Amino acid sequence: MSAMPAPFDPDLIITYAVPGFVLLILIEMIWIKTRGGGRYQALDSATSLSMGLGNQAVGLVGAGIVAAAYYAVHQVRLFDIPWAWWSLVACFLLEDLAYYWFHRISHERRWFWASHVIHHTSQHYNLTTALRQTWTGALTGAFVFWLPLVWIGFPPEMVLMFSAFSLIYQFWIHTELIGRMGPLEWVLNTPSHHRVHHATNPKYLDANYAGVLIIWDRLFGTFVREEERPTYGILANLGAFNPLRVAFHEWAAIARDVAGAKSLRDAAGYLFGPPGWSPDGSRKTSAAVKAAWRAELDAAANRTTSPA
Amino acid sequence: MNDALVLAGSALVVVVLVAIAALLGFRDRARLTSRADVAEALAATDRAASILDAAIDREGRAAIAMLSDGRLALAKAMADHVAVRVIAPGAVRVRIRARGEAALVRAGVADVGFPGITLHLVRAPDWLSAMVQEPRKDVRHASAV
Numbered sequence: 181m182s183a184m185p186a187p188f189d190p191d192l193i194i195t196y197a198v199p200g201f202v203l204l205i206l207i208e209m210i211w212i213k214t215r216g217g218g219r220y221q222a223l224d225s226a227t228s229l230s231m232g233l234g235n236q237a238v239g240l241v242g243a244g245i246v247a248a249a250y251y252a253v254h255q256v257r258l259f260d261i262p263w264a265w266w267s268l269v270a271c272f273l274l275e276d277l278a279y280y281w282f283h284r285i286s287h288e289r290r291w292f293w294a295s296h297v298i299h300h301t302s303q304h305y306n307l308t309t310a311l312r313q314t315w316t317g318a319l320t321g322a323f324v325f326w327l328p329l330v331w332i333g334f335p336p337e338m339v340l341m342f343s344a345f346s347l348i349y350q351f352w353i354h355t356e357l358i359g360r361m362g363p364l365e366w367v368l369n370t371p372s373h374h375r376v377h378h379a380t381n382p383k384y385l386d387a388n389y390a391g392v393l394i395i396w397d398r399l400f401g402t403f404v405r406e407e408e409r410p411t412y413g414i415l416a417n418l419g420a421f422n423p424l425r426v427a428f429h430e431w432a433a434i435a436r437d438v439a440g441a442k443s444l445r446d447a448a449g450y451l452f453g454p455p456g457w458s459p460d461g462s463r464k465t466s467a468a469v470k471a472a473w474r475a476e477l478d479a480a481a482n483r484t485t486s487p488a
Numbered sequence: 489m490n491d492a493l494v495l496a497g498s499a500l501v502v503v504v505l506v507a508i509a510a511l512l513g514f515r516d517r518a519r520l521t522s523r524a525d526v527a528e529a530l531a532a533t534d535r536a537a538s539i540l541d542a543a544i545d546r547e548g549r550a551a552i553a554m555l556s557d558g559r560l561a562l563a564k565a566m567a568d569h570v571a572v573r574v575i576a577p578g579a580v581r582v583r584i585r586a587r588g589e590a591a592l593v594r595a596g597v598a599d600v601g602f603p604g605i606t607l608h609l610v611r612a613p614d615w616l617s618a619m620v621q622e623p624r625k626d627v628r629h630a631s632a633v
Contacts, residue, residue, distance in 0.1 A: 221567045416602075428600060
């Protein structure tokens with residue numbers, strides 16, 4: 181196949197998808213009202229949708245920062261990769277791999293978590309939860325995870341296009357109405373896999389970071405299958421619906437911790453350590469919660485197998 | 489200008505969707521009516537914690553509990569869920585005011601994501617009154633009701 185130009189403006193992809201989002205939310209609400217199978221709460225949805233609206237507003241500036249970084253790095257690219265079928269396939273796979281690592285680091289390092297936590301603050305799991313998005317993503321520099329792609333030589337528009345497709349794909353998986361999807365569960369990130377990702381059940385913590393393809397979790401050992409009913413939210417659920425509090429609560433907590441840090445090492449730990457890190461270990465990271473749960477399971481197993 | 493129009497349209501859509509959610513009846517509210525309710529909410533945060541005593545808002549909107557290990561648990565109904573903070577007593581700011589025959593208790597922690605709780609109590613328990621850092625004249629009255 182011959183090379184081809186960028187087929188459309190990547191900025192418009194999300195805009196054109198919004199009517200579809202709205203329609204699907206309405207269908208989900210009516211379905212749940214008439215047939216059950218999921219949960220909605222008007223206040224929770226108001227917060228989620230307000231965060232999405234704020235993300236859209238902040239994105240007018242943030243998208244410029246990201247695009248500027250992409251084009252700057254593209255100036256020193258290693259190769260000139262054209263728009264061709266093989267480059268589209270390669271870019272799709274590599275963009276999804278970049279998303280996996282962005283997403284995983286966003287859970288493992290507090291600097292990025294402070295921005296990403298917003299998406300996890302709902303104790304509900306429905307299509308409005310998908311739109312509960314950060315206002316500070318571009319400021320954290322999270323776009324660095326995609327810079328290797330444009331440095332290799334993929335056109336910035338192509339990378340932005342697949343990022344937009346990934347975001348759209350991830351909308352529909354925020355639902356409790358769809359159970360398991362047969363053989364697709366092996367390859368794709370599905371509602372079942374993503375419910376696990378949004379859950380605070382100890383066995384589900386730090387799992388299923390995939391964007392479109394679940395193969396990355398299977399490959400890097402972070403895949404967990406949905407077995408018990410998920411409880412959604414974060415380990416310390418918010419006591420506020422105010423979008424400003426939702427958007428900035430973790431940044432405020434970081435600022436308070438860093439201001440009270442007794443050494444540079446402690447300050448760095450509060451900024452770049454795992455969420456829940458503290459110098460004396462008095463707080464709980466998700467890894468500590470998971471380890472405590474495993475220890476409980478082991479202890480229970482030993483009790484049942486040891487002779488009376 | 490185009491961006492402003494798109495944003496304004498999005499804001500309108502948000503209002504319409506939330507209104508539809510409310511009209512469809514998605515307005516469930518959690519209530520904390522007993523110590524068991526508080527214990528259940530607490531278990532989701534700290535399974536090992538056990539409650540010695542709890543003061544519960546008479547409308548069921550919030551509660552504050554003294555735990556057996558000396559820590560406090562603040563629980564707040566958030567729509568149809570409950571949010572909880574477990575914290576050392578020294579990190580909680582407590583104010584108590586007499587409100588007619590009852591006591592109005594405000595408890596806050598340094599957490600932007602958990603802006604504190606308000607409880608209307610028939611009587612503030614002694615352990616809660618003892619946490620007021622600068623006792624007011626009306627605290628004794630409220631506690632005595």
